[in-house]
Amino acid sequence: MNRFTVLRCGFVKRLGPRMGVQGLATLLDSHPRIYRDTKFRKMRLVIDGCNLLYLMYFKSGLDQNHGGEYAAFEDLIERFVKALRDCGIMPYVVLDGGSDHTDKKLETVTLRAESRIKKAHQAAVDGSNEHILPQLAKIVFRQTLARLEVPVAQCFAEADQQIAALANEWQCPVLSNDSDFYIFNLSSGLLPISHFKWEEVESGSQSYIPCKTYHANSFCIALEIEPQLLPTFAALAGNDYVKLKRMESPIDWAQFDPSEKPSHLKGLLCWLKGFNEPQEALEAAMRLMRGVSMERKAEVLQSLSLGKDEYQVPPSSLTKFFIHGMPPLFPAVEKVPGLVPDWMRLPLTQARLTGDVLDVLQLQRMSLSLPVAHRDMPSSNLTSRPLRQVMYGLLLGGGKPIQVEERDRDGLQLKLIPVEPAFRGVAQRLVLSSLDKVELSERLQVLLEALQVTESSLRNLPPQLRLPVAVTCFWLQRAEPPPDERLLKALLLGLSIGDSLRHRAALQDGNQPKLNLNVAHAFNQWQACLKDSIHLNQLLGFPLPEPQVARLYAGTLVHNIVHRMRTGGRLRALLKSDHSSVKQYHAMLSVVHQFHTQRAPSPPETLKKVVAPRHLRQPLEDLTPILQQLFLQDEEEEKEVSSIVRAQEDLCFDELLLVKTRYRTKERNNRCNKPELSRKEECRGLDII
Incomplete structure (x- = not known):
């Protein structure tokens, strides 16, 4: 197949x-002609x-x-x-x-x-x-x-x-x-x-x-049905707008199917053969509903008529957009005319602005993603809620007593959660109707304030990685439980290696490990943060470049990296990276560590005792804060600190990469005499992580 x-x-x-219409495709497959x-x-x-x-x-x-x-x-x-x-x-x-x-x-x-x-x-x-x-x-x-x-x-x-x-x-x-x-x-x-x-x-x-x-x-x-009755057939069969099966006295259409295996749809089609006009058929259907009050029948008849009308084809509003780039006009919303600013028409039609903003503006509602997750885990959307609150504030305006109803899960239940828009910092001065005309620097500041990072901390990163790294810093601050160092490193490795398809294949040596629910929950939170930050960035007119998401995350790859880190498995095939990828990884790791350290309390005593190499003490003013990071506080602390020192060395001294290259060439010549060294090297991933 x-x-x-x-x-x-x-x-x-x-x-x-x-x-x-449920079951229609199956019915048609029984009539291949x-x-x-x-x-x-x-x-x-x-x-x-x-x-x-x-x-x-x-x-x-x-x-x-x-x-x-x-x-x-x-x-x-x-x-x-x-x-x-x-x-x-x-x-x-x-x-x-x-x-x-x-x-x-x-x-x-x-x-x-x-x-x-x-x-x-x-x-x-x-x-x-x-x-x-x-x-x-x-x-x-x-x-x-x-x-x-x-x-x-x-x-x-x-x-x-x-x-x-x-x-x-x-x-x-x-x-x-x-x-x-x-x-x-x-x-x-x-x-x-x-x-x-x-x-x-x-x-x-x-x-x-x-x-x-x-x-x-x-x-x-x-x-054998009249063409004008097709929409009536869809409405009576039950489409997304009409739910006759959920009525207190549903019509059993199968009773009209004379075949040996009567069905709902075939029975309805047999019944409709006796009619020529839609209204006639709808009124006859009402007479089949026994034990239903006249008022209720009138409501159902109106719903059926509306459901039927959904299949009327209007004039196209997209032709001018596809040919001349002219977006259609907003349909009149009876409740609040002019609710959506005119400047939004083009980015919405271009899909450069998520349609979710229309739900917030028109319905004060947001339906959230529901990723694969255990019922005992809290919703991953809780982590990224502050980002959405900033977006709600920009959309609904400052000072108004309006809440947005978020549709999210709580255990196995769908909950409607009222959420207050956030009005703070630069964002509280901005007005939606003129948001597109606000200076880029101000719009950038709104985004950075929402993510709680500074522009200077991202300056040395490639433009495409600035938003993902800012999101990672936000995630480390907000995620529950706090992600450990292995999760962070696996995530950053995924961000830094471009050819994820090849690397995923390199790591596959049989069966995929069983899904680790805690790891899945942590990465679900990161994805929720990235998604909401991308939507906020869109609304603000892209003050940061939108990252190409396909290059950022490969689920089985990052899960496999975490699994191998925790079990001592080999990462050598993955980490045969060029120096630019290695340096990019180290740059991101350093930024994230510095951010996390600046927000952390005083370091534990074990880290205070760590001394940097002599040739690094004076030039690297930012080395001490990095060593004060609080990711691991167990028996592996010393190993992690050494890893951070190596990362800082590679980041701040490019020439060390060349020294390492020459050193590793010499190492390879001696490797046959030192098999134990080779095995250790494979386990720790060539010192890259």
Whole structure:
């Protein structure tokens, strides 16, 4: 089976952020003549970005439980885009933005979040794949598409209608597995991702991707239903907006299916054959609801009508953006007109600003990530809450008695937690309506104050590493329990080695160790801090360069490094790094140590007794604070202090790298006579860490 092939026995609808009509894909698979074999090439293609993101990650075989395999995910996206371009296909990716301001899908969203919490716990307990998307996967998806110059648009709310509208205007198909697109009347049809064999491109002068095309008319002909009744069918079957099954007196549609194995959907289709008009069918459905009051029936009828209307295709608001770069206007929000400043339209549509800000502005709500975690662990989002509070303060303005409702887990329960926006420092002087015009230095100061670091401490780092290192300093200060030195070093090694795919392979010598829940919790906290700092950096107009997340974290790699550090395993294959990577690692370690020391109380007596080498005492004024760091206070303290001294030597004296190189050349010549030295060297990772 192609590793990208999607199982379709009721599983497809659970993968992505939307479900659509449950069971519809399975029903259609029992009528294969509905689909038409297609050689797709040289055409525009409108892609349901959120659906593709989930399906690509979950069906790729990438690890889900160690926090994400972002470099491998980036590689997968690159190969997908290359396959399209090799066939002359022009992709246009459309993403969901904020939630609908009417809250008509709140029940559906809540039920999914509750289910995700339980699945995340199950994955933590037994290591199973429960389809929990890693926290930073969406950012990697967006960044990779931007780097590959794939046109991307983020809608202000859910994207379904705008995807259908753009595809109809351009007379091109939609790529998605969301069953809602089986209901839309798409002029050029739907290409289900489960039948889109992009890894099997037929090469040559007429390269194409083998796939299948679906048209709503074919469905109506095969199942003998009037085309105008398709939206009514979706509403009565129960989509994300209508939950008839949860009614006190649900309709048993299976009773109308005469087959030996009656089903809900087939029975509904058989019943609908007797109608021509949607309203007629809806009113007849109300008569089937026995024991329900007239008032309740009127409410249900209104909900069904709204659910049906979700499949009406409006004029496209994205055509001018994709062609001329003109973002659409904000839809009128009845509650508070003009709530979202006009300057936000472009960065939101470009997906350079997270759609979460719209939820905060319109609903005073934030739905938080739910990574793989044991129920007994506190939510990793608690660590990064101060960063979100600064963002809430910028969005909602100073001095207002407004709280943001954060939707997070507490054990296995979904909790709604009121959180106060933060108004302090430079941020309290800024106004959202003119935030884009504030001096860069002020916006940078807001970000640094939130992360509790100084600009001078980051100055000697490469621009791409300044935000991740600042986040690491914040994480060390806020994480509970405080991360130990091995976790920090594993994380910084991951940040400093660019080729994480090669290094991950070098460390794999059989089975992946069982997930360490404490290590996973620590790295979950770091990822939450990085994600929220990236979003705050976006809102502030990028006072620091946005780091390429795919280069920063490889879950199985950093977990493996920690495991080997704790068990004395070999790191030699990993640490055959060039001098620039080694120096970069040491630079980051030194910055983090200095930061942590400046905030620590007086050092323990064992560290006070440590004396620096004679040639380092006077030139290195910052050596003493580094030696006062409090990461380990056990029998390994002395070893850790020696490691820090070596790191400081390499950082401050570049010439020592050359001396070490000559020394190691001599060492290699003597290694055959000193096998014990070789074994020690392998265990400690060539002294790099």
